Amino acid sequence: MRASSAHRPSLAVYRWSGSRHEPRPVPMPDLSAPETIVAIATPPGRGGIGVIRLSGPVAASIGQALLGSLPAPRRAALRPFLDATGEQLDTGLAIWSPSPHSFTGEDVLELHAHGSPVVLDLLVEACLALGARVARPGEFSERAFLNDRMDLAQAEAIADLIDAGTATAARAALRSMEGEFSSRVRSLEAALVDLRIHVEAAIDFAEEEIELLSDAGVSGRLAILRDGFVALLASAEQGRLLQEGATVVIAGRPNAGKSSLLNVLAGRDAAIVTPTPGTTRDVLRERIDLDGLAVWLLDTAGLRDSVDPIEAEGMRRTRHEISRADHVLYIVDASDANARAALVDEVAAFPDGAAVTIVLNKVDLAPVDPSPAIAVSALSGHGLAELRCVIKDALGYRTGEEGILSARRRHLDALHRSNAHVAQAVARLSTHDGTELVAEELRLAHEALGEITGRTSSDDLLGEIFSRFCIGK
Numbered sequence: 001m002r003a004s005s006a007h008r009p010s011l012a013v014y015r016w017s018g019s020r021h022e023p024r025p026v027p028m029p030d031l032s033a034p035e036t037i038v039a040i041a042t043p044p045g046r047g048g049i050g051v052i053r054l055s056g057p058v059a060a061s062i063g064q065a066l067l068g069s070l071p072a073p074r075r076a077a078l079r080p081f082l083d084a085t086g087e088q089l090d091t092g093l094a095i096w097s098p099s100p101h102s103f104t105g106e107d108v109l110e111l112h113a114h115g116s117p118v119v120l121d122l123l124v125e126a127c128l129a130l131g132a133r134v135a136r137p138g139e140f141s142e143r144a145f146l147n148d149r150m151d152l153a154q155a156e157a158i159a160d161l162i163d164a165g166t167a168t169a170a171r172a173a174l175r176s177m178e179g180e181f182s183s184r185v186r187s188l189e190a191a192l193v194d195l196r197i198h199v200e201a202a203i204d205f206a207e208e209e210i211e212l213l214s215d216a217g218v219s220g221r222l223a224i225l226r227d228g229f230v231a232l233l234a235s236a237e238q239g240r241l242l243q244e245g246a247t248v249v250i251a252g253r254p255n256a257g258k259s260s261l262l263n264v265l266a267g268r269d270a271a272i273v274t275p276t277p278g279t280t281r282d283v284l285r286e287r288i289d290l291d292g293l294a295v296w297l298l299d300t301a302g303l304r305d306s307v308d309p310i311e312a313e314g315m316r317r318t319r320h321e322i323s324r325a326d327h328v329l330y331i332v333d334a335s336d337a338n339a340r341a342a343l344v345d346e347v348a349a350f351p352d353g354a355a356v357t358i359v360l361n362k363v364d365l366a367p368v369d370p371s372p373a374i375a376v377s378a379l380s381g382h383g384l385a386e387l388r389c390v391i392k393d394a395l396g397y398r399t400g401e402e403g404i405l406s407a408r409r410r411h412l413d414a415l416h417r418s419n420a421h422v423a424q425a426v427a428r429l430s431t432h433d434g435t436e437l438v439a440e441e442l443r444l445a446h447e448a449l450g451e452i453t454g455r456t457s458s459d460d461l462l463g464e465i466f467s468r469f470c471i472g473k
């Protein structure tokens with residue numbers, strides 16, 4: 001078991017005494033034991049069912065008090081749910097999962113009550129009165145990680161599955177949650193460990209150092225390792241894109257057809273469309289599923305010289321969104337010769353590094369040579385399938401790939417750092433820079449990889465990761 005984060009003992013623990021109206025306080029037996037935590041695991045609001053989750057050493061005594069007796073392990077049992085004084089609050093299913101075969105690895109009790117916020121709050125209060133405390137966000141998953149029930153990347157994948165914006169993103173998160181991403185990281189780690197053993201051994205036999213390294217085929221194995229990094233980085237980049245989604249801003253002059261394009265791509269009448277230039281003032285967001293990738297499309301106020309303060313504020317917001325978008329579609333009215341002529345200067349005024357695709361709209365009115373832009377008609381639907389492909393390409397999203405795994409920026413960062421250390425090891429080996437330096441690079445590469453699964457992660461990082469989970473997870 002890993003060292004767990006700080007645990008404060010609860011002030012009083014109540015154990016069901018047998019009398020229906022007098023909970024009897026009993027001293028807490030083991031102050032060093034983790035606290036028992038409780039949370040409502042289902043979303044706020046009314047629903048058919050609401051689930052309470054309890055985990056920790058006094059979950060058993062709380063269960064006995066609330067249910068009269070504990071059900072058989074891992075079997076759903078229909079029970080009356082009582083409060084701390086023995087009064088019945090509800091009837092529902094109880095599932096008792098004693099340690100270590102539970103989600104957290106601790107004793108876990110789940111109560112499936114009716115989804116009434118009042119009843120669920122009363123049940124939580126009863127658990128608090130009986131010695132539990134309210135769980136922090138992500139604390140159940142944190143305990144599962146600390147108790148070796150899953151590694152860090154798997155725990156993160158649970159949060160990603162819950163947050164998934166498309167079915168493809170959910171499937172990718174599931175694969176990572178089941179450990180596919182971690183096992184690919186571990187196989188790179190295993191190859192690194194193997195190499196480290198040979199390199200460290202060569203240091204111990206300094207006279208035969210060079211022969212030992214070439215006998216073990218160290219440089220060939222380093223090359224194979226680097227291929228492994230390239231392949232995993234490519235998968236992880238796709239996984240990150242799927243997990244995070246992307247933001248695409250639709251910008252251009254007033255009346256170019258930006259709102260019409262948003263509506264047709266979103267498949268609903270989200271934005272107001274009129275023939276009057278300057279219709280859109282606020283930024284409007286619609287989420288679309290682009291072959292499995294969740295994309296936020298932003299419709300914006302048209303850009304032009306204007307002294308109207310409302311329009312000026314709208315344009316300020318447009319520029320702000322352009323500056324932080326993953327991609328910009330710059331819409332031009334193809335039937336407006338002035339707009340086409342001004343295009344180059346307008347795009348040149350974009351912030352440095354902004355990725356822009358020029359989209360000539362209204363080609364139903366004026367057939368144009370689209371090169372190097374793309375020609376569409378929001379009205380007739382011409383060119384829209386191609387536009388979707390252009391957006392996917394621009395975002396670097398490849399469809400049709402089997403086995404995409406979910407991943408996060410933090411994973412990519414660790415992979416890049418580890419890969420850079422391996423590259424350094426290769427360089428030092430080829431220049432006979434000293435086997436110690438090669439060994440050190442490999443050690444650093446190994447350490448960076450370990451951050452992904454949590455083998456080498458600081459408490460600060462863990463706190464940061466789990467605090468972003470939802471309550472009850």
Ligand SMILES: Nc1nc2c(ncn2[C@@H]2O[C@H](COP(=O)(O)OP(=O)(O)OP(=O)(O)O)[C@@H](O)[C@H]2O)c(=O)[nH]1
Nearest residue numbers: 254255256257258259260278279280302362378379
């Ligand atoms: N013929 C034709 N008309 C279009 C097309 N796209 C948009 N329009 C028309 O152009 C006018 C302006 O469309 P909007 O979608 O409101 O344009 P916008 O760029 O959002 O305009 P602002 O919000 O004012 O900046 C409307 O009358 C639309 O019906 C198109 O592809 N072909």
Ligand SMILES: [Mg+2]
Nearest residue numbers: 258259279280
């Ligand atoms: Mg508009």
